[in-house]
Structures are given as C-alpha cells and as structure tokens.
Amino acid sequence: MAPLYNFASGPARLPDAVLEKARETLFARGADGASALERPFTSAAFRATLERARQRLAALLGLPEGYRVLFLAGGAMQQFSMVPLNLLGDSRRAAYADSGYWAGRAIAEARRYAEVAVVARYEGATPLAAPPLDDWRLPADCAYCHITPNETGEGIAYPGLPDTGAVPLVADATSCFLSGPLDVSRFGLIYAGAQKNIGPAGLTVVIVREDLLEREARHAPAPYRYRQQVDENNTVNTPVGWAIELAALVFDWITESGGLAAMAAANRAKAAQLYRAIDTSGGFYRAPVVPAHRSPSNVRFQLADERLTEPFLQQAEAAGLTHLRGHCHVGGLRASLYNAMPAAGVSALVEFMTDFARRQG
Ligand SMILES: *Cc1c(COP(=O)(O)O)cnc(C)c1O
Numbered sequence: 001m002a003p004l005y006n007f008a009s010g011p012a013r014l015p016d017a018v019l020e021k022a023r024e025t026l027f028a029r030g031a032d033g034a035s036a037l038e039r040p041f042t043s044a045a046f047r048a049t050l051e052r053a054r055q056r057l058a059a060l061l062g063l064p065e066g067y068r069v070l071f072l073a074g075g076a077m078q079q080f081s082m083v084p085l086n087l088l089g090d091s092r093r094a095a096y097a098d099s100g101y102w103a104g105r106a107i108a109e110a111r112r113y114a115e116v117a118v119v120a121r122y123e124g125a126t127p128l129a130a131p132p133l134d135d136w137r138l139p140a141d142c143a144y145c146h147i148t149p150n151e152t153g154e155g156i157a158y159p160g161l162p163d164t165g166a167v168p169l170v171a172d173a174t175s176c177f178l179s180g181p182l183d184v185s186r187f188g189l190i191y192a193g194a195q196k197n198i199g200p201a202g203l204t205v206v207i208v209r210e211d212l213l214e215r216e217a218r219h220a221p222a223p224y225r226y227r228q229q230v231d232e233n234n235t236v237n238t239p240v241g242w243a244i245e246l247a248a249l250v251f252d253w254i255t256e257s258g259g260l261a262a263m264a265a266a267n268r269a270k271a272a273q274l275y276r277a278i279d280t281s282g283g284f285y286r287a288p289v290v291p292a293h294r295s296p297s298n299v300r301f302q303l304a305d306e307r308l309t310e311p312f313l314q315q316a317e318a319a320g321l322t323h324l325r326g327h328c329h330v331g332g333l334r335a336s337l338y339n340a341m342p343a344a345g346v347s348a349l350v351e352f353m354t355d356f357a358r359r360q361g
Pocket residue numbers: 010074075076077078102148150151152172173174175193196
C-alpha cells in the first residue's frame with residue numbers, strides 16, 4: 001500500500017519517531033508502578049518530565065533570561081481570555097491586529113474584558129494579504145498588542161513583526177510555533193496550542209516575560225492566572241501530563257533533527273515545492289495569497305474550476321493524501337505542512353496534482 005499522508009491543519013500529523021517512542025513510554029512503568037499516563041503530578045517523576053520539557057524547549061528557542069514557560073491545559077482559545085484577564089492590569093484598552101479568522105475570534109473574546117483597538121484590518125480582498133505593518137497606529141495606553149503571525153485558515157503569514165515600542169507584543173503562534181527560529185525577546189507573551197506543531201490537543205505552551213506577571217489578574221480563575229501557575233510550578237490544577245510527555249518527545253525529535261534552523265529550511269523547501277506546482281499549473285490551480293504573505297505552514301489553493309474541488313478531494317484521498325479540505329470559513333483546499341510532514345508527502349501531493357490536472361485535460 002502507498003504511504004498515507006495526512007495534511008490536516010490540526011490535530012495534525014506527529015513524527016513517526018515520536019509515535020514509536022510514545023508507544024514505548026505508554027507502557028513504561030517506573031519504580032512507582034506508574035507510566036507517564038498514570039502518574040500523579042505531585043510525584044518526582046512528573047516534575048522531572050515537566051523540567052525536561054521546559055529545558056528542551058528553552059534550549060531549542062535559545063530562551064532569553066526573564067521569561068517563564070508554562071504548559072497549560074486547554075487550547076489556544078483559552079488564551080484568548082487568559083491574555084486580557086492577566087495582562088490588562090489597570091488599563092482598559094488592548095490593541096489587536098485583525099489578520100483573519102483566528103485573530104477575529106481572539107478579538108471577539110477580548111471584547112468581553114477590554115476596549116479593543118483594531119490597529120490593522122484584513123480586508124478579505126483577493127489576492128489576500130496581511131495588513132501592512134507600516135500602517136499600524138497603536139494607541140499609547142494599550143496594555144498589549146496582539147497579533148496572529150500565521151493565520152491557519154486563510155494561509156497568510158506576516159513577513160515581519162510590528163514595532164510596538166513599550167507596548168508588549170503578544171502572539172498567538174499556534175500554527176507557526178517551532179516551524180523555525182523565533183526571537184522571543186521581541187515578545188511580551190507567546191502562546192501556542194499544541195496540536196499543530198507541538199503534540200496532542202489539550203495542551204498550550206505559554207511563554208511569558210516576568211515583568212508581565214506583576215499585573216494584577218483580579219478576575220481570572222486560579223488555573224487561568226499566569227502568576228499563580230508560575231508560583232505553583234505549573235500545578236495549580238492537574239496538568240495534562242501525558243501531553244507534556246509527548247511534547248518533550250517532539251522537542252527531542254526537533255533537537256535530533258537539527259533544531260529550529262533545520263525545521264525552517266525543510267519547511268521552506270516543502271512550501272516552495274508546493275507553491276511552485278500551483279503557480280506553474282497554467283491557472284489550473286491558484287494560490288489566493290500574495291507571494292510575500294504566503295504561509296509556509298498552511299498552503300491554501302483553489303481549483304480554477306470549483307466544480308472539480310470534490311472530485312479532487314475524493315481522488316486525493318484514494319491516493320492516500322488526506323484532509324486537504326480548506327478551513328470551513330474560507331473553503332477551497334489547504335495542505336498543512338508542519339514539521340512532521342516529510343518532504344516525500346509534499347512530493348506525493350505535487351505528483352497527484354500534476355496527474356489530476358492532466359487527466360482533466
Ligand atoms: C488552531 C488554532 C487555534 C485554536 O486552537 P484551540 O486549541 O482549538 O483552542 C487558535 N489560533 C490559531 C492560530 C490556530 O491555528
């Protein structure tokens with residue numbers, strides 16, 4: 001049977017080596033009679049896993065001094081509330097860039113707690129582009145400025161970061177985290193749901209600059225307080241131990257594969273191959289995003305003849321290329337090429353696309 005390649009945007013494919021290690025780990029009971037799935041979080045063995053995950057991630061990122069790493073339960077959407085609940089402090093205002101679907105959802109949540117200043121707006125024009133960084137007008141009294149560097153649904157990525165001066169920059173990095181090197185020092189806070197590039201769903205990584213922990217989070221429930229989670233070593237509530245174990249395995253895999261620079265190089269090559277196939281298809285396939293803003297993680301494309309979308313999806317699936325349907329709010333097709341997608345998967349997809357186009361004449 002031909003290999004199967006799952007192009008889902010998340011939960012997404014995990015590296016084969018990680019799944020194999022996970023299988024071993026699942027049954028590996030320690031001297032305490034418990035495996036990583038069964039172990040109480042008060043145990044020394046759990047604390048060791050937590051510390052290992054933290055250290056591996058810090059080493060991968062080259063984490064600067066003055067930042068704390070949390071492995072919290074829940075998805076990125078919990079952070080849509082946790083960010084304003086924790087970071088507004090005495091201010092009532094926060095700035096958000098509205099770059100697409102996920103930014104829009106973050107804004108909707110923030111409006112429950114804050115006056116939201118939308119400093120950049122995605123217009124939904126064709127061809128698509130992220131709001132230009134030069135046009136941003138940031139009110140001075142904002143508690144923070146929130147961006148979504150990679151919009152998973154629209155398949156658009158910022159080519160740079162805004163200069164927000166003294167206003168802390170906050171990023172929902174869910175679909176681009178660990179896809180390449182990241183200058184953490186540019187940010188006040190970064191969060192990423194695990195199911196795209198880190199591990200299984202149910203875990204979110206939060207990296208927060210220590211000075212922001214001083215802001216009072218009056219209305220945040222205890223497990224949702226960054227400060228309290230830091231003070232109580234990530235165990236205000238039961239942490240998602242198994243997901244943290246898997247994240248640590250993924251961090252090991254990235255390290256052994258050459259680190260974040262190697263991830264970036266491989267991801268660039270995969271994305272370039274697929275976009276090239278789209279751009280040289282004589283208009284049979286189209287990428288709706290302007291080249292400078294195309295996401296390397298989520299490659300969005302369409303068939304010029306939309307009636308071919310369903311046959312394309314059916315035949316792709318029969319060829320072992322699964323979950324290529326676009327985000328439900330934007331339609332079309334999408335191939336998510338996170339770290340765990342091997343180059344061979346992209347080659348198989350490009351070959352299928354070429355063949356499909358030829359068969360349609
Ligand atoms: C997938 C995704 C989310 C949603 O994450 P949940 O874990 O479902 O809350 C949020 N933001 C971005 C950028 C995403 O890609």
